[in-house]
Amino acid sequence: MREISAGPRVLLRRLREMLAEALEPQERLDRIVREIAQNMVAEVCSLYILRSDSVLELYATEGLNPNAVHLAQLRLGQGLVGTIAASARPLSLSEAQEHPAFTYLPETGEEIYHSFLGVPVLRAGRTLGVLVVQNRTKRHYREDEVEALETVAMVIAEMIAMGDLARLTRPGIELDLRRSVSLKGLAFNEGIGLGHVVLHEPRIVVTNLFNEDSDQETERLEAALSSLRLSIDDMLSRRDVAFEGEHRAVLEAYRMFANDRGWVRRLEEAVRNGLTAEAAVEKVQSDMRARMMHMTDPYLRERMSDFDDLANRLLRQLMGGGPDALSEAVPKDAVIVARSMGAAELLDYPRERLRGLVLEDGAPTSHIVIVARAIGLPTVGEVKGAVSMSENGDAIVVDGEDGQVHLRPQPDIEAAYAEKVRFRARRQQHYRALREKPSVTKDGIPVDLLMNAGLAVDLPQLAQSGAAGIGLFRTELQFMVALTFPRAEAQERLYREVLDAASGKPVTFRTVDIGGDKVLPYFKGAQHEENPALGWRAIRLTLDRPGLLRTQIRALLKAAGGRELRLMLPMVTEIDEVHRAREIIDREVRHLSRFAHHLPTRLKLGTMIEVPSLLWQLDELMQAVDFVSVGSNDLFQFVTATDRGNTRLSDRFDPLSVPFLRLLRQIVQAGQAANKPVTLCGELAGRPISAMALLGIGYRSISMAAASIGPVKAMVCELPLGELTERMDKALANHGAKTDIRAELTAFAKEHGLSF
Ligand code: PEP
Ligand code: MG
Numbered sequence: 095m096r097e098i099s100a101g102p103r104v105l106l107r108r109l110r111e112m113l114a115e116a117l118e119p120q121e122r123l124d125r126i127v128r129e130i131a132q133n134m135v136a137e138v139c140s141l142y143i144l145r146s147d148s149v150l151e152l153y154a155t156e157g158l159n160p161n162a163v164h165l166a167q168l169r170l171g172q173g174l175v176g177t178i179a180a181s182a183r184p185l186s187l188s189e190a191q192e193h194p195a196f197t198y199l200p201e202t203g204e205e206i207y208h209s210f211l212g213v214p215v216l217r218a219g220r221t222l223g224v225l226v227v228q229n230r231t232k233r234h235y236r237e238d239e240v241e242a243l244e245t246v247a248m249v250i251a252e253m254i255a256m257g258d259l260a261r262l263t264r265p266g267i268e269l270d271l272r273r274s275v276s277l278k279g280l281a282f283n284e285g286i287g288l289g290h291v292v293l294h295e296p297r298i299v300v301t302n303l304f305n306e307d308s309d310q311e312t313e314r315l316e317a318a319l320s321s322l323r324l325s326i327d328d329m330l331s332r333r334d335v336a337f338e339g340e341h342r343a344v345l346e347a348y349r350m351f352a353n354d355r356g357w358v359r360r361l362e363e364a365v366r367n368g369l370t371a372e373a374a375v376e377k378v379q380s381d382m383r384a385r386m387m388h389m390t391d392p393y394l395r396e397r398m399s400d401f402d403d404l405a406n407r408l409l410r411q412l413m414g415g416g417p418d419a420l421s422e423a424v425p426k427d428a429v430i431v432a433r434s435m436g437a438a439e440l441l442d443y444p445r446e447r448l449r450g451l452v453l454e455d456g457a458p459t460s461h462i463v464i465v466a467r468a469i470g471l472p473t474v475g476e477v478k479g480a481v482s483m484s485e486n487g488d489a490i491v492v493d494g495e496d497g498q499v500h501l502r503p504q505p506d507i508e509a510a511y512a513e514k515v516r517f518r519a520r521r522q523q524h525y526r527a528l529r530e531k532p533s534v535t536k537d538g539i540p541v542d543l544l545m546n547a548g549l550a551v552d553l554p555q556l557a558q559s560g561a562a563g564i565g566l567f568r569t570e571l572q573f574m575v576a577l578t579f580p581r582a583e584a585q586e587r588l589y590r591e592v593l594d595a596a597s598g599k600p601v602t603f604r605t606v607d608i609g610g611d612k613v614l615p616y617f618k619g620a621q622h623e624e625n626p627a628l629g630w631r632a633i634r635l636t637l638d639r640p641g642l643l644r645t646q647i648r649a650l651l652k653a654a655g656g657r658e659l660r661l662m663l664p665m666v667t668e669i670d671e672v673h674r675a676r677e678i679i680d681r682e683v684r685h686l687s688r689f690a691h692h693l694p695t696r697l698k699l700g701t702m703i704e705v706p707s708l709l710w711q712l713d714e715l716m717q718a719v720d721f722v723s724v725g726s727n728d729l730f731q732f733v734t735a736t737d738r739g740n741t742r743l744s745d746r747f748d749p750l751s752v753p754f755l756r757l758l759r760q761i762v763q764a765g766q767a768a769n770k771p772v773t774l775c776g777e778l779a780g781r782p783i784s785a786m787a788l789l790g791i792g793y794r795s796i797s798m799a800a801a802s803i804g805p806v807k808a809m810v811c812e813l814p815l816g817e818l819t820e821r822m823d824k825a826l827a828n829h830g831a832k833t834d835i836r837a838e839l840t841a842f843a844k845e846h847g848l849s850f
Contacts, residue, residue, distance in 0.1 A: 102242035103308070105133040106368040109249050110304050119262050122253075123154035130246055131156040131227065134239065138207055138228035141250065142168070142175050143259065144221060146273035150175055153262065157228065158202040164264070166199050173197030174212060175224045182221050182384035184213040184240050188232045204228065211235040213243045217251040218482050219383025222271055225250060238363075245367045248377045249303060255485075274502045277477045279452070281497035282463045285472030286515050287450025288508070289427030291488040291501075292443075293481065294435050295406065300372040308366050315361060315371040318411040322404075323352045348404050357401075372412050379405040383482065402433075429490045431480050437465040437575040441551065445469055450492030452480050452499050464571060468549050470801060474499050525804025529560035533807055535815040541789060543807055544600075544797035546775060549575070550588060553595040555800035560807070563600035565797020566662070566723065566775040567592060569646065570606045578616050582645050589653035600660060602723065602773075603650055604702065605643060605675075607632045607664035611739060627728075627737065632665035637674055647682045655692030662723060666701040669711060672718045675699075702775075703761060704728035712761065716768035723797070724761055726776025730754060749778055750787050750836045756826055759791040766792070773797055782809040782850035783839055789815055790822035790839075805850060812848050 108129050112122060123141060131139035138157030142150040152158075152166040171180040177195045178185050187193055190210035198205065207228035215223035225247045227235075253259065254271060263269060305311040326349045351357060357378065364374035382401060424443060429450040440451070440462055451466050451473040466473045472494030484490070484501055491500040491511045500507055534540050544565030545555060549572065556564065572580050572588055580588075592601055608614055609631025619639065623629040636643040650659060663675050676699060687693060701708075701715065704725035708715055715722065726749065731738040733754065734747045749755075758774070765772035773795040778784040780802035786809055788796055798806065825838050843850065 102133075102238075102245055103368040105129065105242070105246060106249070106304050108133070109246065113249075113253070119258055120154070122258075123262075124156075126250070127154045127156040130225075130243075134227050134243070136211075136227035136229050138204070138226070140226045140228075141215075141223060142179075142226070143215075143223040143254065144170070144179055144270040145263075146268040146270050148270075150179055150224060152202070153223075153259065155202075157207075158204055162199070162201040162203075164262075166202050168197065168199070173199075174210060175226065178212045178214055178224045179221050182214045182216065182219075184211070184244065186211045186235045186240060188234050190228070206230060208232045209235070211240065211243060213240065213247050214384060215247045215251045215254070216380045216384050217248075217255050217271075219380055220271070220482065221384065222251055222254045222269070238367075241363055242367055244381065245364060245369060245377060248369075248373070248380070251380075252303065272502060274500065274504050274507070275483055277480055277483070277499045277501065279474040279477035279480075279497050279499060281473075281494050282453075282475045283451075283467045283471060283473035283494050285450075285470065285494045286511055286518065287429055287472040287490075287492035287494070288511055288515055289429040289449035289490060290425050291431050291484045291486055291490050292424055292428040293484065293486050294430050294432030294439070296486055300370070300376050300409070302370050303373040304368055305365065305370045308368065311365045311369075311371055312362060314412065315365055315374065318371060318408055319352065319358065319361075322408050322411050323349070325407075326352055348407075351401055351404050372409055375405050375408050375412070425487075429492055431484050431490070433481050435462055437462045438577075440465055440469075440471075445551070450474075450490070450494070452477050452490070452492055454478060454480050465549065465551070465575060467799075468547075468552050468571075470555075522804065525808065526558075528804065528807050528811065529558075531807075531811065533562070533810055535789070535810055535813045537814050537816050539815050540794070541810050542773075542795035543803050543810070544773065544775075544795065545800045545803060546797055547592070547800070548572070550591055552800065553592065556595055556599070559800040559803040561599075561800065561803050563602075564592070564596060565602055565773050565795070567601055567603045568607065569603055570608050570612055573606060573608060573614055574612060579614075582649050585646060585649035586653045589650050593654060593657055600658070602660040602662050602700070602721075604662040604664050605633070605646055606636060609635050627731065633663050633671050633675065634665065634667075637671060640678055643675070643678055644682060647679050648686065651682055651686055651694060651697075652691060654694040657694060658696045658698070659694035660698045660700065660721075662700045662702060662721075664702045664725070665704055665728070667705045667707050669714055669718050672699070672701060672715075702728075704732070706732050709757065709760065712764035713768065716764055716770045719770065721771040721773070722761070722765060724758065724772070724774040724776065726758070726774055726778040729776070730778075733757065748836060750784055750839065752826060752828075752833055752835060755787060755791055755822075755835060758788070758793075759826065762792040771795065780806065782806055782848075783836070783843070785809065786813065786818065786843065786848075787822070787835065787839055789813065790818040791826070792819075809848055809850055812846065814846060817846075818842060 109126060112125055127139040127141055131137065138155065140155040140158055141153050143153045144150050148170040150168045150170065152163055155163060168176045170176050174185060174190060174193060174195055187210045189208050190196055207230055209229040209232055210226065212224050212226040214221045215225055225243060227243065254269065259269065330349065360378045361374050364377050365371055369377060379402065424447050426447050427449045428443065428447050429452060430443065430448065431452045434453060434455040448471055451471050453475040454477055463473060463475065472492045474492055474494060474497050477499050480499060488502050489508065491503050491508065533543050542562050544563050545559055545561035546566040547564050548568035572585065589603065609629060610626050650661065663672060666672060679699065683693065698720040700719050700721035700723060702725040703722050727738055730749050736743045736747060762772045772793065774788055774793055775797035779788065779796035780798035782805050785796060785806045821838065821842055825833055825835055
């Protein structure tokens with residue numbers, strides 16, 4: 095074994111010398127292919143590079159006609175070289191011309207060679223070219239020779255990635271590494287982001303490729319592997335809630351891979367061939383990624399990601415730096431590209447430098463996406479391949495409207511998006527100009543425009559958007575982005591911060607609405623439910639776990655000392671729940687006053703209207719509360735029996751329809767009759783056309799995402815509300831089932847020059 099691998103070791107040493115020499119790029123390549131041919135006792139060695147137009151161009155050769163360099167070309171998938179590039183797998187043949195894919199290129203003069211060995215030039219799983227050796231005799235290339243050529247190909251990949259070959263490329267032609275790619279994902283958060291890639295977990299760049307002593311290097315590798323295994327075992331043995339469920343399954347897969355004989359054998363072999371342990375990890379990983387890239391089985395692709403993570407851990411182990419030591423300075427226009435990341439990690443980045451977020455995983459309701467939305471970051475999720483296709487510093491466009499990501503965009507694409515960004519900025523300027531204007535309709539009717547919030551990062555928006563207050567503060571978000579239950583002090587601190595930021599504007603805090611799709615991984619009490627939206631959630635859960643509610647109420651009462659406190663209960667189904675919650679609140683008030691705490695000057699208690707059963711007890715409800723707020727997201731889902739997260743159904747039923755608007759009107763009328771304020775705080779309030787419908791049926795207070803305040807206010811200021819109310823009354827009284835309210839509203843907007 096030693097003797098066989100002496101060959102590649104000598105070759106790698108020679109390559110290292112050549113890389114260090116001051117040579118012109120073409121001369122360097124020529125010498126490299128000559129050296130490989132000599133070392134491998136082959137008559138031919140050729141290097142083909144993949145261009146962005148999917149053509150493989152001959153860049154250097156020893157043995158073939160030198161005049162064919164930069165002229166001989168094959169398409170991806172064409173001939174043996176094209177087949178290797180397309181499949182990302184080596185090809186070893188003793189009679190090349192018998193292979194069905196063989197294509198004869200007369201300019202090369204290769205007909206006299208029979209045996210053929212070609213390997214892909216890979217980097218991070220992407221094919222950058224093909225390296226070939228050929229012999230006149232019909233010979234079989236041994237396994238170790240294939241390995242050796244793959245190792246050399248890895249060195250060439252680094253040369254390409256470092257831009258060494260750019261000077262050899264004819265004007266107008268680009269190498270595949272720099273190719274523009276457009277990737278399709280799902281739009282998670284609207285907006286357009288233009289900037290430069292920051293890989294959240296930067297691919298570790300292995301610069302030290304060649305080892306001095308393979309025995310010593312093998313020992314280093316073994317040591318790193320054992321500590322990697324130990325750290326995984328350690329995590330698995332901890333009874334830590336952070337490692338339960340999904341996390342546990344992933345760790346178990348890691349443990350299996352870390353002990354995978356094939357993986358370890360390939361690593362050892364690469365080290366014996368002369369690579370450092372780090373370079374060996376990268377090589378094996380790159381081969382594996384290239385092979386698995388072509389698999390369509392989602393399970394196997396997921397396993398590939400696990401292997402990637404594991405390889406990165408091993409590299410960190412070997413290089414001795416944590417992720418912080420490796421993170422680079424964040425540019426002024428950073429677009430974070432990550433496989434997945436925690437919400438708190440996003441907040442670690444300097445917010446003013448972030449322009450967008452691209453995730454390979456993630457769901458619209460995941461915590462990271464909630465936070466990205468809160469800070470107004472254009473986000474596209476489910477973008478498969480984003481991490482391996484990008485390099486730190488690549489230009490990138492994130493289109494949070496269409497769910498597209500353009501990597502290294504062509505100038506015309508970039509220009510089109512820059513124009514879109516300018517257009518949006520102009521619109522924003524118009525909205526900012528409206529900020530100080532009172533929110534009053536054209537015919538003089540005041541309308542309260544409030545914002546929804548849930549995290550401290552939302553607070554600056556209160557002043558920036560010109561909102562009249564916070565109509566819905568979703569307190570569960572603090573719980574969702576935390577790793578364990580937030581302590582009472584942390585809750586109190588946040589609530590105090592919110593009230594300070596509001597400086598007298600009203601804030602409505604909703605008690606925790608956890609359960610359903612808002613899952614806390616550390617919350618042990620929850621069990622699997624068939625229908626979580628209809629399950630043990632929100633007020634149901636907190637009444638069963640009064641300790642949780644009591645802690646929160648106490649934190650709120652303390653934070654609001656000397657000010658008004660507005661509390662709202664989520665998912666109320668029957669009025670008795672309000673009475674029971676009120677008892678808990680009263681008890682806390684008594685407790686705090688006994689200890690002479692500074693209490694709120696006034697306490698108002700309200701409920702969300704999200705569960706249809708409340709619609710048949712509106713009069714009683716209004717007597718039991720100080721105010722109500724309609725949660726149109728949940729109310730619509732329950733009234734129409736359509737899961738609010740099911741994209742297949744998302745356009746099927748329209749909330750701007752006769753029955754749903756009649757129902758919403760009934761609620762606002764019940765509030766008027768009882769003299770109790772009614773607000774609506776679901777997504778309906780945030781779109782100008784539906785906000786207009788709400789005003790037309792009697793709502794005078796609505797709460798929405800901060801970014802919607804500008805567009806909605808622009809509509810309000812132009813709206814002849816009296817006229818609209820008449821139109822809506824007529825439309826809703828119409829007993830013809832076919833009344834198209836949306837069309838009716840659009841026509842009204844057009845008639846009155848309302849643009850949205
Ligand atoms: C709603 O259901 O409309 C609502 C505002 O609450 P959430 O979206 O937090 O469920
Ligand atoms: Mg709700």
